[in-house]
Amino acid sequence: xxxxxxxxxxxxxxxxxxxxxxxxxxxxxxxxxxxxxxxxxxxxxxxxxxxxxxxxxxxxxxxxxxxxxxxxxxxxxxxxxxxx
Numbered sequence: 001x002x003x004x005x006x007x008x009x010x011x012x013x014x015x016x017x018x019x020x021x022x023x024x025x026x027x028x029x030x031x032x033x034x035x036x037x038x039x040x041x042x043x044x045x046x047x048x049x050x051x052x053x054x055x056x057x058x059x060x061x062x063x064x065x066x067x068x069x070x071x072x073x074x075x076x077x078x079x080x081x082x083x084x
Contacts (some may be wrong), residue, residue, distance in 0.1 A: 012071035016079055019056045042080040
């Protein structure tokens with residue numbers, strides 16, 4: 001199968017998880033704590049959220065032809081909202 005076709009069929013949730021992993025590698029955060037009560041780092045400020053969206057856009061090969069990346073950019077807020 002064509003690599004571009006495979007790239008455009010990755011579910012947007014996976015795109016968001018991969019982007020979050022990359023984003024966490026670019027920000028300074030506390031060292032790893034195995035305690036499950038400690039929350040991992042998520043985008044908090046407006047600038048961090050915009051940087052995260054730019055990262056997602058940058059991961060696409062052609063944003064206009066990859067609906068999964070369009071969905072990931074549109075639903076990026078799911079990465080930092082509290083689901084309680």
